[in-house]
Amino acid sequence: MALRHAVLAALLDEELSGYQLAKAFDLGVANFWHALPQQLYAELARLEKDGLISGREVVQDTRPNKRLFIVTEAGLAELERFTASAAKPSSIRDDLIVKVQAADHVDPATLIAQLTERAAFAQAKVDLFGGLLDRMRGDRSEEDFLRNGEGIGPYLTCLRGLAFERGNLDWCERTIAVLREREAARATR
Amino acid sequence: MALRHAVLAALLDEELSGYQLAKAFDLGVANFWHALPQQLYAELARLEKDGLISGREVVQDTRPNKRLFIVTEAGLAELERFTASAAKPSSIRDDLIVKVQAADHVDPATLIAQLTERAAFAQAKVDLFGGLLDRMRGDRSEEDFLRNGEGIGPYLTCLRGLAFERGNLDWCERTIAVLREREAARATR
DNA sequence: TATGATTAGTCAGTTTCTTGAGTATCATGC
DNA sequence: GCATGATACTCAAGAAACTGACTAATCATA
Known part of the structure; x- marks a missing residue:
C-alpha cells in the first residue's frame, strides 16, 4: 500500500485529475514513484471511498468533463501515520x-x-x-x-x-x- | 519476466543452491535485483522445467541436502535473447x-x-x-x-x-x- | 477531409510480488 | 539441557502491478 501514499503526497500541492496524475506518474515527471493510469484510477476510487481524498466534478465544454481531487483531513492524517511507519529499504530493479x-x-x-x-x-x-x-x-x-x-x-x-x-x-x-x-x-x- | 533473467545472470558465475541465491537476492549483496526466497524457489522450479537451468542434488551429512543449479546452453541463449530485447527504463520506487x-x-x-x-x-x-x-x-x-x-x-x-x-x-x-x-x-x- | 494525437476515463485478465505460516535437521551459546 | 539461529526448503493466499483492449469527444496537421 505505498502507491496509496504516493498519490496522497502528489495531491498535497495541487488539485489534480486522474488524467493529470497519470501523466505525472508515467515516464516523465514521476521522480518519486511510477504507476500506470489504470492503477491510478483504481487507487483514486479507493482513496475517495475511504475518505482520504475528495473529488469534485469540473464541467468542460471543449473537453470531456473531469474530476479534480484534493487530500482531506483524514488523508493528511493517514500520510502523517505513514511517514512515522518504518520504510523498507529501496533497492534497484533494472x-x-x-x-x-x-x-x-x-x-x-x-x-x-x-x-x-x-x-x-x-x-x-x-x-x-x-x-x-x-x-x-x-x-x-x-x-x-x-x-x-x-x-x-x-x-x-x-x-x-x-x-x-x-x-x-x-x-x-x-x-x-x-x-x-x-x-x-x-x-x- | 525479469526475475527469470536475473536468476540466470546470477547463476552464470557460480553454481548456487536456492538457499544461497535467496541470501544473495535478499537485502545484502543483491545490487542488481531483489527477491524473496519463495519467489526464487518458484522461479528455479520454472527455469528447470523449461530446461534453462539444470540442478544436481548434493548430499550432505551435517546439513540438509541441497540442489545446486547451473545455466544450460538453452539458458544462455535465452539470456542472449533477453539482452537484445528492449529494456524498460528503471524508475525509483521508494x-x-x-x-x-x-x-x-x-x-x-x-x-x-x-x-x-x-x-x-x-x-x-x-x-x-x-x-x-x-x-x-x-x-x-x-x-x-x-x-x-x-x-x-x-x-x-x-x-x-x-x-x-x-x-x-x-x-x-x-x-x-x-x-x-x-x-x-x-x-x- | 481523413489521420493521428490529446483529453478523460473504464474493464477484464494475468503475472508478479509480498505476507505469513510451516517442516526438519544440526550447531552454538548460555 | 534448552533456547536460538543457521541451513534448506515448501505451501497458500492476498495485494500490487502490468498487459491489452475499449469508449468518446475534440484539436491539430497534412
Missing part, C-alpha cells in the same frame, strides 16, 4: 543492470547499444529535472530557496531524481567505455 | 522519497529520524560494496582489472550499486541538513 551482470557471457555490441539508449534517456531526464528545479526555485539560489522557500518537498524529491539519473548516465558511459576498450584489446590480440 | 515529497505537510522530526536510519543503511551498503569490489579486483588497479580481468559483469553491476547507495547517502544527509536548518530558522522566528 533490466539493464541484469544484462550487464551477464556481460562476460553475452555479445558486447548488443550491450553497448542498450547502454547507449539508456544513456540518452537518462540525459533527457537530467535535462527535464534540471528545468523543473529551475522553475521551482525561480530567481532564488538553491541555498536560499531550501532555507526559506515554500514547497520544498517536491524540490527535494526532484533533487533525488536528478542525482539518480546522473548516476545512470555516468554508469552507462563508464560501462560503454570499458566494453569498448576490451573489444579493442581483443581485436589487436 | 517509500522514503514519498515521505519527503510530503515534507511541507508532515512532522520534520519524524522525517529526520527516517532519513537518519536510511543514511545508516546506505552507509552499510557502501562499505559492503566497497569490500566486494576490493575482493573482486584483488591487487590490481580498477583500470587494469576492467581492461584485462575476467568476470567484469558482477564488478560493473556492483559499481552501480555502490553509486546508487552513495547517492542515497548524500541525499539523505543533504535533506536532513535542510530540514534541520529550517527547524532552527522557525525556532528563532
Whole structure:
C-alpha cells in the first residue's frame, strides 16, 4: 500500500485529475514513484471511498468533463501515520543492470547499444529535472530557496531524481567505455 | 519476466543452491535485483522445467541436502535473447522519497529520524560494496582489472550499486541538513 | 477531409510480488 | 539441557502491478 501514499503526497500541492496524475506518474515527471493510469484510477476510487481524498466534478465544454481531487483531513492524517511507519529499504530493479551482470557471457555490441539508449534517456531526464528545479526555485539560489522557500518537498524529491539519473548516465558511459576498450584489446590480440 | 533473467545472470558465475541465491537476492549483496526466497524457489522450479537451468542434488551429512543449479546452453541463449530485447527504463520506487515529497505537510522530526536510519543503511551498503569490489579486483588497479580481468559483469553491476547507495547517502544527509536548518530558522522566528 | 494525437476515463485478465505460516535437521551459546 | 539461529526448503493466499483492449469527444496537421 505505498502507491496509496504516493498519490496522497502528489495531491498535497495541487488539485489534480486522474488524467493529470497519470501523466505525472508515467515516464516523465514521476521522480518519486511510477504507476500506470489504470492503477491510478483504481487507487483514486479507493482513496475517495475511504475518505482520504475528495473529488469534485469540473464541467468542460471543449473537453470531456473531469474530476479534480484534493487530500482531506483524514488523508493528511493517514500520510502523517505513514511517514512515522518504518520504510523498507529501496533497492534497484533494472533490466539493464541484469544484462550487464551477464556481460562476460553475452555479445558486447548488443550491450553497448542498450547502454547507449539508456544513456540518452537518462540525459533527457537530467535535462527535464534540471528545468523543473529551475522553475521551482525561480530567481532564488538553491541555498536560499531550501532555507526559506515554500514547497520544498517536491524540490527535494526532484533533487533525488536528478542525482539518480546522473548516476545512470555516468554508469552507462563508464560501462560503454570499458566494453569498448576490451573489444579493442581483443581485436589487436 | 525479469526475475527469470536475473536468476540466470546470477547463476552464470557460480553454481548456487536456492538457499544461497535467496541470501544473495535478499537485502545484502543483491545490487542488481531483489527477491524473496519463495519467489526464487518458484522461479528455479520454472527455469528447470523449461530446461534453462539444470540442478544436481548434493548430499550432505551435517546439513540438509541441497540442489545446486547451473545455466544450460538453452539458458544462455535465452539470456542472449533477453539482452537484445528492449529494456524498460528503471524508475525509483521508494517509500522514503514519498515521505519527503510530503515534507511541507508532515512532522520534520519524524522525517529526520527516517532519513537518519536510511543514511545508516546506505552507509552499510557502501562499505559492503566497497569490500566486494576490493575482493573482486584483488591487487590490481580498477583500470587494469576492467581492461584485462575476467568476470567484469558482477564488478560493473556492483559499481552501480555502490553509486546508487552513495547517492542515497548524500541525499539523505543533504535533506536532513535542510530540514534541520529550517527547524532552527522557525525556532528563532 | 481523413489521420493521428490529446483529453478523460473504464474493464477484464494475468503475472508478479509480498505476507505469513510451516517442516526438519544440526550447531552454538548460555 | 534448552533456547536460538543457521541451513534448506515448501505451501497458500492476498495485494500490487502490468498487459491489452475499449469508449468518446475534440484539436491539430497534412
